Amino acid sequence: MSKGLHIADNFSFPLDLVTSTQAILARKRSGKSYTASVEAEEMLENGQQIAVIDPTSAWYGLRSSADGQGPGYPVVVFGGDHADAPLDFRSGKQMARALVDLRFSAIFDVGSWETDEQIQFSFAFASELLRINRAAMHLFIDEADTFAPQLLESREQKKCLGAMSRLVKQGGIKGIGVTMITQRSADINKKLLSQIDILTVLRMSAPDDLVPPIKWIAANVGPDYAKEVEKALPRLGVGKAYVCSNLTGHGQYIEVRQRRTFNSGATPKPGEQRAEPKVLAKIDIQKLGREIAAAVEEQKQNDPDELKRKVADLEKRLAFGEGHISKERERMLVEQIQKMETDLTEAQGKLGEQESLISLFRERFNALSQHAPALSAVLRILDDRIDIPAAVAPTVELHTPVRTVMRELKLRPESEWPKPAVTSGQFSSPQVDVVGLDGPSRRVLAALADLEAMRIAPAPREQVAVFANYSHLNSKGLVNALGFLRTNGLIDYPEPGKIALTEEGRKVAPPISKPKTEREFHERLMGMMGGPERKLLEVLISLRSKSIDRAELAAKAGYGHLNSKGFVNAMGRLRTLGLLDYPTTGKVRATDLLFLEAR
Template sequence: MPNALRVAANLALPLDTVTGTMAVLGIRGSGKSTTATVIVEELLEHGQQVAVIDPTDVWWGLKSSADGKSPGYPVVILGGRRGDLPLAAGDGATIADFVVESNASVVCSLRHFESQRDMRRFVTDFARRLYFRKGQEGRATPLMCVFDEASLFVPQRVMGEDAQMVGAIQKLVRQGRASGFGVTLIDQRASTVNKDVLTQVELLVCHRTVAPQDRKALEAWIDEHDAEGRAEDFLTSLRRLPQGTAWFWSPEWLDVFQQVQVRSARTFDSRRTPKAGERVKAPTRTADVDLEALKAKLATTIEQARADDPRELRKRITELERELKQRGAAPDPAALQAEYKRGLEAAVQELRTLLVGRAVDLRATAERLTDVATAAVDAMRRTADAIAGDVPAHIAAAPPAVGRIPARPTRSAAAAPRSAPPVRRSPAPASGNGVHVSGTQQRILNALALFEQLGQTPTSRAAVAGVCGISHTTGSFSNNLSTLRTAGLLEDAPGGAIALTADGRAHITELPTVVSVDDVHSLWIDASNSLSGTQKRMLEQLIGAYPKPITRQQIAEALGVQADTGSFSNNLSKLRTLGLLADVSRSEVIATELLFPRGLA
């Protein structure tokens, strides 16, 4: 592969990775920092621009070779112990301007800032200004933004002023590709990184992960992206991964699912923890940086920023008026008008930038509130299932999720009549081996019966879980399937699918009446708890276009969203995972027979 990023002997990433989004995760000592360094080295080796947000002052080693005896890469270090130039909390917007105008790769070391508030101020200003400047004419060149210790900047728990910082970074992740942005998030704990941001990344690079809460956070990403049923192989191996070994997983973007031993870094290990009594040796050679030219360029950037600052322009106008008054000369109307126009344009631009930032903050807040509400509903459902799991099905009488499908306006003139199987609502007895099914297990059995009624058996686990309103990647779902399998109520089929057994059919407590495709559509759009509002609207577009395919752009335009965002791709991926859509080409998708069963009109 020409111009490939060779991160391991058996894995090369495309150069376009510079404008992709990824997360590099793993416990301390697992090798995640080396992997992140290797990716940055490869980008620099191929002449790509990188900006690293470094809160621990450990990235300056990029300027020297691994043994410290030869130059590394000519990266500008701003702030920190080995900074080429100092850095202050209020410099975020200025440094963003410098990055855009100089095309230099930089490391912004924030370790010397006195408080988290100072870090927050710098990063918020930097991200907002960077997004604005890269959107200007001729500025959309590739730039990879790396956020080390990402949970400091996109925390899972967003409080107070964090919202503006999270919103600014989230905008880079979701909407930055068109302006040339790539984003890399690095952290030890997946559970501490904001889920709304983490689930948007296109490439997951995962080293050894042990804590249950971190594995659960990874399941949220898997639930959004795994269309091939690879979750079990991935999750079961994480605890045992050797140091330096990582999973590279990108289902949609790079189509890679590979466990590799990442190569060693070529640059100086400036993050190595010294052993007791050891004195760490500093590198003797570093890459040269023209400090004088750098200072001149930065001074020009600062001067231009001041010239465009509405406050500075108002001050300048006042000075001009005072000077003219002292001279006794009449003001030049054209000169004053030009200054007023320039000040007005700068003020309007500043207001626009502020409003865009506020809009992102409000959107992020709304999405977090939605997630909280969804989590609360899921928690109540799990609690109910747990209670029902301790009570035999014939006593619990918990209403299954698969029930009578609600009425819905028909799409066609008259659906072809079809005799519906009887609805049995009386609970079935326990199986012969004395095993009773819980509420969730009963919903799984009822869902399998529904698909069998539609002639869609064996059925994928994802589709069964989707009808039940639960996730197919969780351990709870796998455990419930195992219990039903042991009881002889379901059996495995090729391709990871499942199907009812004869004993399983005897346990069906309620079989819905399905007489038309409209009933099937209602099952997913009106009655499903597995799909978000956006996903349901996408589904309606697919249904409306069937039997013809529909382009991603047409769906996006119908929904009033952008087709090139990670959020849009993730929503399509969820429908693909459930088996509701199939890809016709890179730009076209089509509804599947899961939505249009044979024999139904």
Template sequence: MSSGLRIADDLELPIDMVTEPIGILANRGRGKSYSTHVLVEEIHGADVPVVVLDVKGDWWGLRSSADGQADGLPFYIFGGDHADLPLEPTAGELLADLVVDERVSVVLDLSHMSKTKARAFTVAFAERLYHRNRDPLFVVVDEADVLIPQRATAETARLLGAMEDIAKRGRGRGIGMAVVTQRPQEVAKSVLDLMDTLLLLGVTGPRSLKSISEWISGHVDEDTTAHEVMATLPSLPVGTAWVWSPMQGLLQRVAVRRIRTFDSHATPKPGQKRVAPGARAALDLQALGERITATVEKAKADDPKHLHRRIAELERDLAAERSKPAPAPTVERVEVHVVPDETLEVFSGLAGQLLEQLATIDGRLTAAARVPTPLPSRPRPAADRAPTTRRRARPAGGSDTRGGPTPAAGQGAPSGDVRLRAGAHRMVEALGRMAPLRLTKSQWGTVAKLKTSGGTWSTYLSDIRRAGLIDETAAGYTLTDAGFDYLGGRPEPMTAAELQDHYRGILRSGAVSMLDALIEAYPDPLTRDELGEAVGLATSGGTFSTYLSDLVRNGLAERQDGAVVATTVLMHGADQ
């Protein structure tokens, strides 16, 4: 095993960095993929398996020498134009099992998949890898803005969680990773901020430079050196990188060494044809196929659905054997076909074993299942607090026994025994968690996950008013003291992050993209053109106006001198 990772003639990184998160950031054509290629060669040379998640389909050159005339590295290529074996969108867990069990290096070429399918494959692969791996392993996430997007949606939330687990806790499971992108501002900050080391090549975009500056300010004190590094990034020559690792006490400008395998990332210049290598490292695909078959069989053995089918087959066979009629007797000879006791015992034993396995697996799955609560609050002190709670009766008019004011006229008086249906209870809880803020009707309905235009809302609102639980003014709704009594006290206030995540889960994806753009820009407003550019929509279209209306109607954004800005309630929650 190599003693270090020599990425330049004058720089050898510690071998321990194979289990750390590394960010590789640069504009297109400035040496980003080339530098990552060098790092992969070094890590593979240290006998550590490498997995490349390849969105563009240009990592196949690892299999050939730099001049294309000899063998390269023994990477198995799944999917894409240069595949050894096909890559199915549903094979994420299978490929993770293969990598963990066989310790092979692979390129997972996702270029033939849609973004949706590529992300579905990646989330299954990443979750399984994190769950099972324990030995050193390095994962390259190329074009990370596709697989680790900054603007989270309901579809990508699980994927981001898997990537955050690898970046934050992967070291303890032997997993290092490289996050490679030309658009760092489009990569989830929750992952990019976790990078222990950055390789910074030529960067010119103001938003990209801002993301890098934010990483620097979060890892080192602002000083003259940091400003000098930032000032040089736009003019760095191709292939020149700043390697910055605060944990290692390292900041060095280097010329990345030349790669030893084929440069399949190079873009042909006008008049040139892409050169294809004439030789590739030979691999035993038959042996790999046998390993994959064994992996599949092992997965099937642990699959409850497969066990259900096998048990059903055994039970049908057993029933068929038992129901066979004895043949009609003849004068010469009487034959009765009977299933031997030994056969019946074998069938019964197999069925019993499979039933026991199924019960064990189903039990584990049930124990693992969790259903998140949409609006968590502090536990109530008494088990009978909701939906039925005994209440002190207040005297008519004046104040209650604690001296607080009674509800205003028309708002109802609290009954001695408050009984609310589940939907009405959710409405009360929503106001409690947002207190002391007053919610508009639309905001209240969105937080409580109820439509305010239907008869159900009116019915629930009448029940709550009659119980004297709400205080309503022209500014909006909040709870009375009786309302907080009904909840068993004041619940934990809803944080900004909790409120933002809540809206991300219920708004349409286009509105969520707008929401994230406004959150990122806050406290600065965005013009309509800037907002349209951020979410990739024409501002003259009806779709843009619909999504923006969703945000304004729900009190998440407000128009300000021809621009749009996130509201304070969205950015600060109940803590204002």
């Protein structure tokens, strides 16, 4: 089964690249933006959100097919000659809010602006995105040396460098991955370069430009490999690259595949005119414009800073006009000021209430997470409208906190509560107490037990993360739990990127019965999914291994269009779980993991 982001015939990134940091370095016309566009295609194909800060005005080709005769991906272009909508250099904060609120992919063409205007937009955009984003997305920054330079020429540039540095260092926690692209590796900030996870380097020959990537490779992969790359770089052909990772400590030579979308950055040959695509993916820009305007207005109405500004403005106007306005006008202005002050007080009060609730929820969650397996049982019962599934009832033990909840809610008589059963098989061992076993560690054990019961063992790390309810692989809770479990001998890594329970781990994990039939397996899997994922799985399972058009799948699952947020997010989650695949462009099919006889 094909997985990951397929960049070359011999190489694929894991989907984790979406929330990782990368630099692509090369001399001009060596394929650096082309390589980044191929990565963007793969992310979009996997239902992920991307954004591009584009000073080159060359990214709009993602909207059209490679020959320019068909649609590409529905990425909204703001600004430039191919704009779906205009872009103002003062709108960075608003654009970040629109991306987070409405979850669409976008290209911000800033190529026609002065450098100071590009920096002002990028600073505001990056700062606001880091502040409010909480879902996976990837930001491509072309000509990154403009926004994160080694030598600072202005106060604004220093502020922008600070914003970019925070984005690279802290973005993963907020679900943001970053790719910095530049043809001037000597000019990009070296401290920022040292923080990246992945370095992709194409042809370059200038001695000053060679130094930064070679130092990075020597430190993160090894000096011998760095010498090999340094010797090869000046002679590399277009689109040929070395990909190095500080996460694995390895490097690999690749030849980047051909784009599936229009190469809008291609340089015309002498006597030729620059080609333009004839067909672009359709965007309902009027609807999107209304949604963006509504989102921005709603943010303004609830922004305490905006309310303060309005109050101050009214007070200035009242003071300036004192003695020159009528009594009625003065009365109206005073009422407006009083209303603004009341709104401000209410907004600040709501903010305080939200902070208190967040603190309370965090305390409750920490307490409840210790009983995650038992609470999971209650949630499954509730999700099935209080009908306990036959596959769950014989094996679920209701612990004391859960019994209290069931009793107070009067869900069903105690005589009908499920009782713990001793069954034959690998999960029949009594549970064992482990000192320091916290809520996150129990969630991981429960996820591995569920996967193993469904014959998915060893399980890919991304599947374990999703089944344990973590949004990304670098989550602190997940990383700490995996480290604790491995240190205590409860899990092992039999293959790279895959996790399995040990015999000791099975004794500690909650008892889970194996599904006896494929239908029972599907019912259990459906019980772990949300509503959107269940609708898609029902269609895909009915087709067995047959492919279906994305548009037809969306329609059969009850979605009006391919860009529906529920459809896109569900597709991405199922792909991450390895339950669906894209055999060809625009086609979807269920993977063999869904069918017991195929495994």
